[in-house]
Amino acid sequence: MAQTQSGAEGKQSLPALLHRNATRFGSSPAYREKEFGIWQTWTWSQTEKEIEALALGLINLGVNEGDFIAIIGRNRPYLYWAMVAAQSVGAVPVPLYQDANAEEMAYVLQHCGARFVIVSDQEQVDKVIEVQDQLHQFEHLIYLDPRGLRKYDHHTLHQYSHVQDQGRAARDEWITDLNARRDKLTYDSTCVMLYTSGTTGKPKGVVLSNRNVIESAKNASDFDKLTDKEDILSYLPMAWVGDFIFSVGQAYWCGFCVNCPESADTMMTDLREIGPTYFFAPPRVFETQLTNVMIRMEDAGALKKNMFHKYMEHAKKVGGDILDGNPVSTADRMKYAIGNTLVYGPLKDTLGLGRVRVGYTAGEAIGPEIFEFYRSLGINLKQLYGQTEATVFITVQPDGEVRADTVGVPAPDVEIKIDDSGEIHYRSPGTFVEYYKNPESTASTKDAEGWVATGDAGFFEENSGHLRIIDRAKDVGKMADGAMFAPKYVENKLKFYPDILEAVLFGNGKDRCVAFINIDLTAVGNWAERNNIAYASYQELAGHPKVLDTIQSHVETVNKSVAEDPMLSGCQVHRFVVLHKELDADDGEMTRTRKVRRRIVEDKFADIIGALYDGSPEISTTTEVTYEDGRKGSISATLDIRDAAVSSVAAKLAAE
Amino acid sequence: MLDASEGYVTEDGRQIGGVVMEMKNITLRFGGVVAIKDISFDIREGEIRAIIGPNGAGKSSMLNVISGFYIPQEGEVFFHGKKRPQMRPYEVARQGIARTFQNIALFEGMSVLDNVMTGRLNHMKSGLFSQALWRGKAEQEETENREIVEKVIDFLEIQHIRKTPVSRLPYGLKKRVELARALAAEPKLLLLDEPMAGMNVEEKEDMSRFILDVNDEFGTTIALIEHDMGVVMDLSDRVVVMDYGKKIGDGTPDEVRTNQDVIDAYLGVSHD
CATH class of the missing domain: 3.40.50.12780 (ANL, N-terminal domain)
Incomplete structure (x- = not known):
């Protein structure tokens, strides 16, 4: 031409x-989509x-x-x-x-x-x-x-x-x-405009230039040594900056192939058929996959079950070290190799992660057990920390320095500073141009020198230089007695239980904390089936006394672990309620990326929060719900309120 | 008597063609029981025609007469203007009439794909021998038919269960698979026997959507039996109402709704 x-x-x-790709990689695949059963x-x-x-x-x-x-x-x-x-x-x-x-x-x-x-x-x-x-x-x-x-x-x-x-x-x-x-x-023309999901207020249009997108894609591709031979599966919302960088930015920079699933429901099958080499998923996807594996293992025969558990235990012991290149004894390596043939390999293939060279999870904290599970299988799963305004990358974990509790070191060309209040600021080639038609917000987020406030509080670990995130800076508050209130910290601990899908902690300015909990219908439903517990609806299952018992024991375990941190021990859950409906984006309770909108939840369920604090044993409530097609209805329920045992910090200190 | 040229235009602006099938003075008896008594009506090209009535009115029997499963003692069936001789159901199917069943009739142990493929059976012409060896014509034929089946699967949005055995599917999806099998036959006339029985509101909405889309996209003529009056009145262009084997009403949903005989049949009337 x-x-x-x-x-x-x-x-x-x-x-x-x-144009470069069409010239250089003309005949190699750029896009695949499964349609009519054929890629x-x-x-x-x-x-x-x-x-x-x-x-x-x-x-x-x-x-x-x-x-x-x-x-x-x-x-x-x-x-x-x-x-x-x-x-x-x-x-x-x-x-x-x-x-x-x-x-x-x-x-x-x-x-x-x-x-x-x-x-x-x-x-x-x-x-x-x-x-x-x-x-x-x-x-x-x-x-x-x-x-x-x-x-x-x-x-x-x-x-x-x-x-x-x-x-x-x-x-x-x-x-x-x-x-x-x-x-x-x-390089300075606008490449794309992406709307932030907006945990508070209206969405803002983030303008990203070609420089933002291409520089970020280039740096990240170099960091992970991506080539034109990669295959990725694109299934995350196109409006999300992550998908734009992976499926457009990096795909165009490297010239690799973007595979699109047949429909939203076939994603798991398509994942298995494509076997991506570079994979990105929010923690939720990994959690669901793990839950499914565990549920299916429960139904497997005794031989398979034993083999699975025996080798998974071994993987837990040495898998992560082998992946990180740490010294591991020859005997352990051989046992791992056998396990790889018998269990890990087939399992990875079933999950569709058999070919993954680099995998990322971000967006939310991932449970350490879940994270370790995938790494122990030999999947190079890493964490990164980013946001739309940074064109994704702020920090990433380099190969061999992967941990569940940090988000890694600053990405190439990214400068980070932490201000006195603990809020993280960054400056990078990916720093967004502006919020469209919103100069006030632009000015309050990005200063004259190009530093952007993330709104997250965190700190660098002394010896490793890795960044740790504590919470959204504006969610961190103070309890009535002046102790620190960091809801995310506790909520994440709760959410690491497969039974718990979502948790919301309240307690800012109060003398004690209370929590809302959403059960995970898949996990709890399966448990109910195995224990012959009949239920007709989500609401009924959520209110079942045995379910409440289980959740209570989870809450109490979390309380114990929270109590170990003297700074955050005030955040223990004194009372909780299992909600009768799932928090849902259609009702405005969550963002489209499934982050809880605290203020809205707080207003909407004010009556339940009131009951949690005034000591009543149950609360009758009616909630408006919006169906997918926009119609509205309402559900009423009487919810049991449970008290959870709280570990006393003083007692712990005395015991030491 | 048969005027294939005339048609009408529906409320939503679709052009309905001439008569595809005409039932003339059909009477069907089982021993001494008269299931259908002297019923006549027609089905026009491109329309959605509903047959409704209280329990035991003879709706399913009527559908079975159309599909050739029952042979009426009296009366004649005209298909495309020609009097239809006595036929076996498979011969009727070859004429381009496909149906679904009130009680799902799928091959439970087979996958969704295989079930839908059986809908193509009438379009496969290669012999037993070449099919067994899967050589030459048989192979090519399978590829062609698979393509049509995949389009149906795509149309009805059942890609995710393509390889799932039917026995593992929930009721609502089985119903959809049955519709898929019927559609795979590329019928000119599609008979649906209570396509929405036992479904919840959401499943009914989905199914209604699919029925409308089939009619719209492929121009398939559809005759359906349904209990849910709301659904029938929304979906269909014309409605036949039966009661005790007799036709008591025939017309657009609005006409039928105001018909006194129909109201009596549904709400009951005091006999004094």
Whole structure:
């Protein structure tokens, strides 16, 4: 193709990187997606043509430079192309969470003033149409899957493939335009705008430049020695910065292949079929996988069960050391090798993690047992600490220095300082440009020298130089007696039990702490089945006295471990309640990335918190719930409130 | 008598074509019991036609007459304007009529994929010998048929259970697999016997969505029996109402809803 690509050599934009990849890795796979039961593949050179066709189609539809193009849907190659095509025509791609309800969607679409929206299917089309009256700048809607959309008014509605066809047909007319627009892109052009999930208040649009994305992708790829031979499975929300860096930034920088699952429900099967070499998942995914393995082992025959437990014990002893390259005796190594043939290898294959060279978990704290489990199998699972404003990377764990309780050392080119109050600040090439249309927030987050406040409190460990995170700085409070209140610390300890899905601790400014707990339906349901406990609903199971007994024993164990830390011993849970419903993003209780919105939970369940503090043995409550389709209903329940035994710190000190 | 050219336009703007199937004066007896008594109605191309009625009204018998499973003692069945001779059910299936059952009738031990593949049976022409050796035509045929089956699987969103044995599936999904098998036959006329029986509200909504999508996407003519009046009235273009083997109403949902005979049949009427 004879076209001028001045940016190509500079590698300073995604379209430029795309062109480089199409030239250098032309015939190697860039995208795979399972459809109709078969993995369909697009090479880099095919990808370039597809993206060009879409870009031409977008110009043809009237996309101007500087427009915002919202992209909504599950991970599909077509939508990734849409992001790059948007950039090619000088527009800014804005990926949105596909499970957002119409209201949330309206806010973001309005805020960025998207003229064009590219969506996956009818469900998303319906949501956009529902709110389009509020969107004065909105003009055209492009959809991928035509199913069910035949009868819709197609004046402003276009099928993705038709847009591409029109683009191809009008190539001669627009190709000069397209090249000109592409050539105008620099390292400082906006690459993407991502909305933060917003644990407090409205989401903010984080503007990331090409420099942010490409520098971060490059540094992280060098750090882990990633090559064009990697395979990744893209299944995390496209609106999340992590997915953008892994599936777009690093994929384009390294030229590796992005694999998209067939549907959300087939993710585990697809993971097994692809066997990624580079894998990223929030702790929740690892927890679920482990829970499933343990549940299935419970149902396995005696021989398999014994073998599994015997070798897992050995792995626990030496697996981590072997992975870290620490000295391990020859006998232990041989036993580990046998275990690898009999248990670890097959297990890793079943999990789809057999080929993983580098795996990351981030977003939340991961339970030490869970973390150790995967590492002991020989999976190089590491932790990193990051945020959208930093284009992910703030700290990462280097190979061989991996621990469950730290988040590693500063990533390449990242400077970190910790201020007097303990809040972490950083400065890096990935530091975001600004919050869109929100200079006040930009100013309060990023100072003149480029230092960004993370809002997290933490400290560097003396000897290892690793960063440890304590909690969100603004969640850390004081109890009535002046002791430190760090809810995350206790909640994470509780959540490490497979039975407990979510926990929320209250106690800021009070004399003692109380907690809400959500049970994990999979784990507790399986336990109920094995113990012949019948239940008809989540609510019934959550209120079962035996379940409450189990949770109580977990809470008391956690209390003991919390009491060991004199600084945080005030955070022990005095009373708790197992909630009758799961905290849910649809009800606004959590963010789309499943972080608890404390204030909202506190307001919504004020009556329950009141009962926890006033000593009543139970509380009757009615809660409004929102169904997936936006309808509202309510559930009422009478919840038992349990007292948990608290370990006294003084007694412990005296005993010592 | 049969005017295949005329049609009508539905409320939502779909063009309904001519008559596909016409039942004329059907009477079906089991010994002395008259299950269906002198019923006539037609099904038009592209429409969703519902048959409703209280328990024991003869709805399932009617569907079995359409599918060729029961042979009525009196009356005639016209398919595409031609009088249908007495046929075995498999011959009816070859004419492009597929159905699902009130009590799920799947091969429990087989995977979802294999079950849906059986829906393609009428489209496979290679002989026993080449199928056994899986050579030449048989192999090519399987690939072609698998492609169609995969499209159905994609359409009904059952990719995640493709390889799961049917016996391990919950009820609602089994119903969907049955629909998949019927769709795999690429029918011109699809008969659904209580597709939503025993489902919860959410499953019913999903199923309704699929039925509408099938009709919309493939233009398949659909005849269905259903108890849930809300669903029937929402889904169908025209409704036949039966009671004690007789037809007591026939028309659009609105017409049927206001029909006094229908109201009496459903709400009961005092006989004094």
